[in-house]
Amino acid sequence: MRVDCPFCAIVAGRQPASVIAQNEQALAFLDLRQAVPGHVLVVPRVHVETLYDLDEVSAAAVMQLGVRVARALRVAFDPEGLNLWQSNGAAGGQEVPHLHLHVQPRRMADGLLRVYPHGAPTPTSRDELERLAERVRPLLWA
Secondary structure: OOOHHHHHHHHEEEEEOOOEEOOOOOEEEEEOOOOOOOOOOEEEEOOOOHHOOOHHHHHHHHHHHHHHHHHHHHHOOOOOOEEEHHHHHHHHOOOOOOOOOEEEEEEEOOOOOOOOOOOOOOOOOOHHHHHHHHHHHOOOOO
16 A cells, blocks of 8 residues: 555545445445546555556456446446546556556447547558567467
């Protein structure tokens, strides 16, 4: 836990939050800034800044809780869609340096995230995809 981290303060009970679910490794609460009604954050109880630092047990717990939250949001809000969104670093749009998974019920034209704001990219050649895959494959189990 870090004293200066707002999500650590929520996990420790030092900061108020509308907690909706929890397990041994993770906590889910309503985002203070409701981009859409039902916008939930799921955080690991341990302080880790990015996905790169997350251990596999905590990763599984965060995702399992995220799935439970998503299913509850589907019943509570009957959304047309759903986003799971996690950002790392400034270039990725991370605002709080504690890993968090956004779970957002979505409606058409709700004004949130457009994955491709300028239209979908053209398909990449199979050769280029294979070159990219060759860079990543050997690193997965290193």
